[in-house]
Amino acid sequence: MRIVFAGTPEFAAVALKSLHEAGFEIPLVLTQPDRPAGRGMQLQASPVKQFAVAQGMRVAQPVSLRLDGKYPEVAREAHELLQSTPHDVMVVAAYGLILPRSVLDIPKRGCINIHASLLPRWRGAAPIHRAIEAGDAETGVVIMQMEEGLDTGPMLLTGRLPIAADDTTASLHDKLATLGGGMIVEALRKLEQGVLEATPQPEAGVTYAAKIAKEEAALDLAQPVQVIERKIRAFNPFPGASATFNGVSVKFWRAVVAAETTTAAPGTVLAATAQDGVLVACGQGVLRVTELQKPGGKRLPAAEFLKGFPLEGGRFG
Structure with missing residues (x-):
């Protein structure tokens, strides 16, 4: 089976690697254009492009696929490339561009998406972050047949994964990427054999995982401690939860709900020692912060930070 692969970040690169190692023919890879990154803001290729180039795969990086969008000539060239590239199916994983109907209709067997949630819960851009932030007990990966709606297509395979009490978006991302890489290989094997069945998504339980905004990083310490602790894990590694101290923004990278109780005002530092970490009063409960970072500094254990x-x-504040 010949596959066109479309994806951009590390989550997608894991899936591309799995497909390559499984022996599928991949005549074309689509990924986002190189972006400035790092202190020097040098152009950097996406993880998908880096892997594809290392394996000698053909790579295209259109800024748009919409013929009626801002870059119609670019989109037209991308359509022509897809139409001239022999393939059976397109596999999409965190690509970052909308696939219009004109693209969805090109592959003989359609487009299949690897989505990191238990659909229909957490359709949209940030399902891993939002599952942790909401306190979900489990998440997973759904292999889905794509259609024009936002993550609304029928489900082909579902894999479940518990969310550990200390999972951050970074750690859960890696677990789900590995799960998704194995599942897409299984799905395509079943597609080859003609035994891949589609199940419509339930109408009940739909939620949307909005893209993470940097403004969300600012913690409201008047909220219950459980809510704050989940936000810290959800926003690790991006955008990094923070609170201000004497006008300085301090990032909280790791924290747990402390056993202590208090009637102090939210934000009050109850203790700050090498032994106890940093105990901060919240609206309800106490937060024990164990890893912090000041502007321009490194992430440090509380004992070193203090x-x-x-x-x-x-x-x-």
């Missing part, structure tokens, strides 16, 4: 940034007796 050597250069004392907090005891102060209050986070």
Whole structure:
């Protein structure tokens, strides 16, 4: 079976690697254009492009696929490339571009998406973040037949995964990427054999995982401690949850719900020691912060952070 693959970040690169190692023919890879990154803001290829180039795969990086969009000539060239590239199916994983009907109709067997949630819960751009933030007990991967709606297509395969109490978006991402890589190979094998069955998504339980905005990083310490702790894990590694201390933005990278109770005002630093970490009063409960970062500094365990940034007796805004 010949596959056109469309994807951009590491989640997609894991799937591309799985398909390559499984022996599928991949005559074309689509990925987002190179973007500035790092301190020097040098152009950097996506993880998918890096893997594809290393394997000698043909790569295209159109900025749009919409013939009626801002870049119709670019989209037309991309359509012509897809139409002239012999393939049976397109596999899509966190590509980042909308696939219009004109693209969905090109592959003989349609377009199949690897989505990191238990659909119909968390359709949209940030399903891993939102599942952790909401306190979901489990998540998973759905292999889905694509249609024009946002993650509305019928489900082909479902894999479930528990969310651990200490999972961050980074750790859960890696688990789901590995799960998705194995599942897409299984799905395509079943498609080859003619035994891949589609199931419509339930109408009940639809939620949307909106894209993460940097503004969400600012913690409201008047919220219950459980809500704050989940946000810290959900926003690790991006955008990084933060609170201000004497006008300085301090990022909270790791924290747990403490056993202590308090009647102090939210944001009050109850303790800040090498032994206890940083205990912060919340609207309901106490947060124990164990890894922090000041602007321009490194992520540090609380004991190391406090050597250069004392907090005891102060209050986070």
